[in-house]
Amino acid sequence: MELYKLTAHTLREKLNKKEVSPQDILSDLKGRIKEVDPKVRAYVRLEGAEEAQAPKGIPISIKDNICTEGLNTECCSKILEGFQPPYDATVIKKLKEAGLTILGTKTNMDEFAFGSSTENSYFGTTHNPWSLERVPGGSSGGSAAAVAADEAIWALGSDTGGSIRQPAAFCGVVGMKPTYGRVSRYGLIAFASSLDQIGPITKDVEDCALLMNMIAGFDPKDSTSADIKVPDYTKSLANNIKGTKIGIPKEYFVKGMSGEIKGLVEEAVEKLKSLGAGVKEVSLPHTQYAVPVYYIIATAEASSNLARFDGVQYGFRAKAGDLIDMYKKTREQGFGQEAKRRVLLGTFALSHGYYDAYYLNALKVRTLIKQDFEKVFNECDCIITPTAPTPAFKIGEKADDPLQMYLSDIYTISVNLAGIPGVSLPCGFTKQNLPAGLQILGKAFDEETLIKVAHAYEQSTPWHKMKPRL
């Protein structure tokens, strides 16, 4: 029936009218996965990963770092091989309550969400459905590629420095990082606790709004979740952006970015103008410091969070003589290269003699980055930027140069440091037929404006209807 091609909101109508059953959708989707996943490799395990419950609604695909009771959740790391959480993350509990079916196999990612390409996954690299020799972005590359290849109806990812938005841009789908505190992190295996957020990856903006309705809200189990009323996000699908004030930060259109991406984003801005939005140039003067600040703060927090992977309570344990030796060998053999690099960098930044010079200094510059956004939002409703400086790059192109890989998140990282929400949606294709992403940033807890502007743009352009040939 090719139900896998449809959006969740279309399937929901069909389910309501009893034109299809949840079983129809699931079998159809699984057929599609079987057909195209050997090429795309968006999922971690295809064999032996059955759904934990009988299908009762629309299926959803989940990133491998979000705990699902009784289903393997391994962060695509050897050190968590075989781990089956004894409980559900709050978002999973909410999705089950909303009547969704949690797909039994999880989506691929960079190990512990450390990366921008999925090349750091213990289970191998995911391929971009638009061009199989290219990366899907990362770290939620499996979720984004699955949605783009119609191997998922919709999906959850997590975003610490761009890990939802950058792969959404590379794969031509919609990805939202909500405001820090908007969605509970309980059951999300922590990377950097002051930056991490779970968010939707979908085929269109309406599905993004629907999924936000399901996952947002205060959770007593996450002490950093915000006790702020959650609106009905579908009410923002209004198609009217007359008078909306959009800021374009001049620091985001500089050397190093692809001319084609620049052109496509500028065309998108013109389109928004024609829909009635007001556009002005703004300045975020500390933009150039975002990547260095991030790689201190994120790695410092990661080094602390990853201390729990020591071979005692779960996952892989190496054979060794004494306890310290067991820790060291377990972590040597269990972590991949990027995980080791980040844990070491973070440990260094927090260690005696370097704490003030690196960690404390980075926290101070974080304040400046946050203040940049506050100033701009005094005069604008939202900010528009490219999501990534280039389209999807080739597999292997940046694998041996961590610094170049880090720079591919240059437009997404400040958002996590400031805690504000951001969404990426497709804004056209390059000459090589690779998707380009438009990023919209908003004030804290104002995801509504993002959905409103994104929806108005999407509905006046054809990009969300384009499908890769597989």
Place this chain on the structure above:
Amino acid sequence: MAINQDTVKHVAHLARIDLEQKELEKISQQLHAILDYIDTLRKLDVKDVPPTSHILPIKNVLRQDLPQESLPVDEALKNAPNKERNFFVVPKVIE
């Protein structure tokens, strides 16, 4: 600021990660390049800027100390690489 192999070795001990000599050399070089880039932060004067460790104005979130649902022991031990009765088993710590 330069980072040398001795510092990386020390940090690896703090982080409880064994590194083979080849890996140590490679990672030391990479961390050197990354820290070199991070040093661009020194251009800024942040003497009077307060640090931001957390983005929300939330402090000391407390709850009532009441008994609540918890994981049964066998569930909590389910993923352990080595266990006995109600315990995780680890290599001998005391001589």
